[in-house]
Structure formats: structure tokens, C-alpha cells
Amino acid sequence: MNGLNPRWLVPLLLLAGALVPEHPQKPGGGPLVAGDVAWMLTASGLVLLMTPGLSFFYGGMVQRKNVISTMLQSFITMGIVSVLWIVVGFSLAFGDDVGGIIGDPRTFFMFRGVGALTHPELSPTIPLALFALFQLKFAIITPALITGAFAERVRFSAYLIFIPLFSVVIYSPLAHATWHPQGLLHKLGVLDYAGGTVVHMSAGMAALAGAIVFGRRKVHVASEPHLPANIPFVLLGTGMLWFGWFGFNAGSALAANEHAVRAFLTTNTASAAAMLGWVGFDAVRGRKPSALGACVGAVVGLVAITPAAGYVTAGQSLFIGFAASIISNLAVHYKSRSSIDDTLDVFPCHGVGGMVGMVATGVFARDVGLVYGQTRTFLLHIAALVGVAVFAFAGSWVLYRLTNVLRALRVPDMAEDTGLDLSQHGESSG
Numbered sequence: 001m002n003g004l005n006p007r008w009l010v011p012l013l014l015l016a017g018a019l020v021p022e023h024p025q026k027p028g029g030g031p032l033v034a035g036d037v038a039w040m041l042t043a044s045g046l047v048l049l050m051t052p053g054l055s056f057f058y059g060g061m062v063q064r065k066n067v068i069s070t071m072l073q074s075f076i077t078m079g080i081v082s083v084l085w086i087v088v089g090f091s092l093a094f095g096d097d098v099g100g101i102i103g104d105p106r107t108f109f110m111f112r113g114v115g116a117l118t119h120p121e122l123s124p125t126i127p128l129a130l131f132a133l134f135q136l137k138f139a140i141i142t143p144a145l146i147t148g149a150f151a152e153r154v155r156f157s158a159y160l161i162f163i164p165l166f167s168v169v170i171y172s173p174l175a176h177a178t179w180h181p182q183g184l185l186h187k188l189g190v191l192d193y194a195g196g197t198v199v200h201m202s203a204g205m206a207a208l209a210g211a212i213v214f215g216r217r218k219v220h221v222a223s224e225p226h227l228p229a230n231i232p233f234v235l236l237g238t239g240m241l242w243f244g245w246f247g248f249n250a251g252s253a254l255a256a257n258e259h260a261v262r263a264f265l266t267t268n269t270a271s272a273a274a275m276l277g278w279v280g281f282d283a284v285r286g287r288k289p290s291a292l293g294a295c296v297g298a299v300v301g302l303v304a305i306t307p308a309a310g311y312v313t314a315g316q317s318l319f320i321g322f323a324a325s326i327i328s329n330l331a332v333h334y335k336s337r338s339s340i341d342d343t344l345d346v347f348p349c350h351g352v353g354g355m356v357g358m359v360a361t362g363v364f365a366r367d368v369g370l371v372y373g374q375t376r377t378f379l380l381h382i383a384a385l386v387g388v389a390v391f392a393f394a395g396s397w398v399l400y401r402l403t404n405v406l407r408a409l410r411v412p413d414m415a416e417d418t419g420l421d422l423s424q425h426g427e428s429s430g
Contacts (some may be wrong), residue, residue, distance in 0.1 A: 024115060025113045025115035025116070025117045025128060026113065028117075028118075028119060029117060029118025029120045029123065029128075030118055030124050030125065031118070031125075032118060032125065033256075036254070036255045036256050037125075037126050037130065038256070039251070039255070039256035039260065040130050040131075040134055040254065040255075041130065042247065042251075043246075043247035044134045044137055044247065044251070045247065046243065046244045046246060046247025046248070047134065047137035047138065047141070047244055047248050048078070048244075049240055049243065049244040049247075050240065050244035050245065050247075051074055051075070051077065051078055051137075051140055051144055052075065053237045053238075053239070053243075053244055054074050054141060054145065054237060055071040055072075055074035055144075055237070056071070056233045056236045056237030056240065057237025057238060057240075057241060058070050058071070058073075058074065058147065058237070058344055059071035059229070059233050059237070060228055060232070060234035060235075060237060061148075061151075061228045061234060061292075062151050062152055062228070062229055063152060063219075063226075063227065063229055064230075064419075064429060065418070065419025065420070065421055066419050066420045066421060067229050067233075067429045068425060068428070068429055069419075069421050069424050070147065070148075070151050070152075072156075072425065073144065073147040073151075073154070073159060074144040076160070077141070078140055080160065081136070081139050081167055082136060082140065084167055084168070085132070085136045086110060087109070087110060088105050088109060089136075089139060089167060089168070090108050090111065090114065090135070090136070091104065091106065091107045092105055092168060093135065093139070093172045093175040093176050094107075094108070094122055094132070094135065094175070094176065094179075094180055095107030095108055097180060097182035097183070099184075100176075100182060100183055100184035101177050101184055102172065102173050102176050103172070103176050108132070111132070114128050114132050115127065115128060115129055116129060122181075123254065125254075125255055126254065131254070134254075135179075137247075137248075138195055138198070138248075139167060139171055139172075139175070141199065142167075142171050142195075142198075142199045142202060143162075143166050143167060143171070143203070145200070145203035145204075145207070145350055146206045146207050146210060146396075148207065148343060148344030148345070148346040149207030149210045149343060149346040149347065150211065150343065150409075151343040152217055152343055152416065152420065153214055153217050153410050153411055153420075154214070154410065154411070154420075155409060155424070156425070158403050158404070158406075158407040158408060158409045161403045161407055165399045165402065165403065166206060166396065166399055169395055169399060170206065170392055170395050170399070171198070171202060174197060174198045174202055174388065174392070178192050178197055179192070185197075185384055188380055188384075189368075189376065189380055190377075190380050190381060190384045191307065191361050191377065192307045192358070193252055193263065193307055193309045193361075194249045194251075194252040194263070194306045194309055194310075195306050195307070196304075196306050196307025196308075196354045197307065197385070199306070199354075200303050200306060200350045200353060200357070201351060201355060201358070201389060202388065202392040204346060204347045204350040204352065204354055204355075204392075205347070205351055205388075205389050205392035205393040206393070207342060207346035207350065207351065208351060208393060209392075209394075209396040209397040209400060210396065211340050211341055211342040211343075212397070213397060213401070213404070213409065214400075214409060214410055215341070215410070216341040217341055217343070217416065218417070220341040226343075228292065229429075234292060235291055238294075238298055238299060241299060241302065242268075242271055242299075245267055245302045246264055246268070248306070249263040249266075249267045249306060249310075250263040250264040250309075253310060259310050262309070262310055263310045265314055265317075266310075266312055266313075266314060266317035267302065267305055267306075267309055267317075269314050269317040269318055269321065270301040270302070270304060270305035270317040270320050270321030270324075271298045271299075271302045271305070271321060272301070272321070273317070273318045274300050274302075274321035274322060274324055274325035275295075275297040275298040275301060275325070276297070276322075277297060277321065277322040277323075277325035278300065278328075278329055279294050279297060281325065281326055281329050282329070296328075296345070297329075299349065300321075300328045300349050301320075301321035301324060301325060303324070303349065303350055303353035303354055303357065304323075304324030304353045304357040304360065305320055305321060305357060307357040307360075307361045308357055308360055308361040308364060308365065311361060311364070311366050312360075312361075312365065312366065313366075316360075319360075320357065320360045320364070323360070324353050324357065324360075328349050328353050328356070331347075331348035331349075331352045332345050332348040332349070335347070335348050351389075355389075358384065359378075359381060359382070359385065361377075361381060362377050362379075362380070362382065363378060365377055411424070
């Protein structure tokens with residue numbers, strides 16, 4: 001075989017990283033604030049916990065023969081994205097601005113200059129390295145969220161190709177445009193406190209594109225009932241997600257201050273309201289109150305409050321959570337009557353939930369929202385919603401097609417019948 005064997009790519013990359021000389025971080029920020037450092041260390045750990053939580057949440061929903069594969073798809077992102085973030089991901093998301101849409105990959109290549117000092121724009125009271133680690137956790141969970149859409153039929157090796165492509169082409173530009181001080185959306189005035197567009201809308205639109213590209217499962221075509229493997233797993237995963245989300249939203253204040261407290265309060269309130277809203281709406285429609293419904297409702301509330309968490313009141317968060325639960329519940333219902341096989345309803349819950357949150361932020365954001373007599377932020381959010389949705393959907397569709405050229409995305413019918421646990425991993429949950 002001519003050329004470089006791909007199996008040597010990762011060892012060579014790791015060797016290159018080991019040989020890159022250390023570049024001390026340039027002084028430029030203010031003094032460290034111990035309380036902020038302690039809180040952000042905690043928040044970073046909480047956000048990382050969400051990915052194992054997601055694995056339980058998704059793993060409990062699929063058929064028993066696909067539990068391990070589904071859970072591993074979330075876990076593996078912690079490895080792949082962590083390495084990618086060190087090499088170039090952080091630079092692309094938060095490096096020196098290039099046109100308002102991406103960071104210069106050379107800025108923090110191999111974490112060059114990412115150290116224990118503060119940064120005047122990105123992390124004025126905490127080490128730049130801690131800021132980078134906190135942001136890493138968001139980059140990890142985003143591709144993991146997508147996996148619920150093509151659960152029970154994805155080839156694991158193809159998924160390993162798709163993760164870095166999505167992270168570089170979709171996630172990093174959105175993170176830069178939204179959260180970097182010189183980012184296009186940030187400078188326009190779009191408000192996204194903790195990832196309504198960057199995380200949930202991007203994952204939701206990628207999930208919709210994936211469901212279309214992958215096509216329907218055999219059981220979906222046959223209209224066979226979908227029986228979750230382990231509802232207690234779903235309950236456990238929901239608890240871990242709810243707990244970790246306090247770091248996700250309150251940690252986005254980047255300090256131990258009143259903004260973190262507000263985000264903590266609104267996060268819990270919206271999730272509680274959405275859980276009750278989902279169960280209550282099911283009851284009104286003649287359905288039994290289910291543990292699965294309560295869990296999905298709680299997560300929808302967490303999704304919807306994410307972009308607004310630091311900008312709204314507790315009362316407004318009640319409304320946001322409740323409204324999102326009704327809208328997403330209806331979206332799940334209408335999706336189930338279509339031919340789209342989004343296995344675990346990622347688009348109706350995360351995509352639609354993120355959209356509801358972005359609209360609600362434009363309506364309720366303190367001092368600049370529609371209810372305060374201001375229209376600019378609301379109209380910006382509508383425009384950003386449409387733009388991000390188109391970019392994430394179209395870009396992901398192209399990436400799926402590219403991945404499929406490199407490695408077939410979907411497993412053969414026989415492997416689907418056997419289950420991905422055995423066919424992809426040679427393991428069984430019993």
C-alpha cells in the first residue's frame with residue numbers, strides 16, 4: 001500500500017503533540033478570584049457528568065439488544081472530542097477571530113498558550129485553561145445528543161468519523177460566532193446564555209438531517225411498537241442530566257455571582273414546570289402518567305431554559321418550561337405520524353426545545369426583550385434561529401453524505417436484526 005497507513009495517524013498525532021514546545025501564556029488578564037475558580041472547577045465537573053447521564057437516558061430508551069452500543073456512542077465522545085479540543089477545537093471556537101465566524105486554528109494549537117493565567121476577554125477571573133476545559137464539556141455533549149436520532153442502525157466506525165467532522169465544521173463556527181467577543185452573532189446582539197443555538201439547535205437539526213439520511217429502521221417500517229429496555233436507566237439519566245445542568249447553565253456565568261444564582265434558579269424551575277406540563281398534557285389527552293413522559297418533559301424544560309437562564313425571572317422560567325413541554329409534546333406526536341424515524345425524538349425535544357428557548361429569550365430577556373418594549377433582540381433571535389437551523393441542517397446533511405462515502409453509515413439488515421451490541425461490539429447486556 002502506498003502512502004501513510006491510517007492506523008499510524010493517531011500515534012503520529014500524539015507524538016507531534018508531545019514534541020510541541022511549551023509556550024507560556026502571555027499575561028493580560030486580571031488577578032484570579034478564588035471563589036470563581038472553585039465554582040468553575042465544580043461546574044466543569046457537573047457538565048461532564050451530563051454525558052454519562054445522557055448515555056443512561058438514551059440507553060434506557062432503546063431496545064435491549066442496542067443498549068451498550070447506544071450508551072457507548074455517548075461515552076466515546078468524551079475521548080474523541082477531548083483530544084480534538086486540545087489539538088485544534090478550542091482554537092477554532094475561541095482563537096483569534098477570523099471574519100466573525102471561526103477562530104484562527106494557530107492561536108491555541110495543541111493548547112499553546114493556554115495556562116493558569118486569566119484572559120482579559122475570555123476568562124477575566126479564572127485561568128484560561130479552566131475556561132477551555134469548561135467549554136470542552138459543551139463540545140463533548142453536543143455530538144452525543146445527535147446519536148438518539150439514528151440509534152439502533154448506525155455503524156460505529158462511521159460514527160467515529162462523523163464526530164470530528166461535526167465538531168470542526170458545525171460546532172466550532174457556531175460556538176465562535178455566538179460566544180467569542182468578536183463573533184458575528186455575539187456582536188449583533190444575539191443572546192444565548194448557555195447553548196440554545198450552539199448546542200441544542202445544532203444537535204436537533206443534525207439529528208433531523210441524520211434521521212432523513214439514515215432512513216427508517218425495519219421495525220419502524222413494520223410499525224412495530226418500540227419498547228424501552230430499561231425505564232430506571234432513563235430515570236437515572238434524567239437525574240444526572242438535571243443535576244449536571246446546574247453546571248451547564250449556572251456555570252455559564254463564569255463566576256460565582258448573582259448571575260450564576262439566577263441561572264441556577266431558572267434552570268430548576270423551568271425543568272420542574274416542564275415535567276409537570278408534559279405529564280399533565282398527556283393526562284388531558286387521555287394517557288396514563290408515565291415515568292418516560294416525566295423524564296422527557298424535564299429534559300425539554302432544561303433545553304428550553306438554556307439560552308435564557310441568566311436573562312429571565314423565576315416566573316418567566318415557569319412559563320418557558322411549561323410552554324416548551326406542550327410544544328415539544330405536540331412535535332413528538334406529529335413526528336410519530338410522519339415517515340421520519342428520529343428514534344429517540346431528538347429533533348422534537350432538543351431542536352424544537354432549543355428554538356422555543358431562543359424565541360423566549362427574545363421575548364423575556366431582561367431590559368432588551370419584547371415584553372420590555374424592545375423589538376430588536378426578538379427580531380435578531382428569529383433571524384438567528386432561521387440561519388442556524390439552515391446551517392446546521394444543511395451542513396450536517398453534507399457531512400453525513402461525506403461520511404457515507406468514507407464508511408457506510410448504516411449497518412446491514414442482518415446486523416440491525418441481531419442488534420448493535422453484538423454486531424458492532426461483540427458484547428451483550430444480558
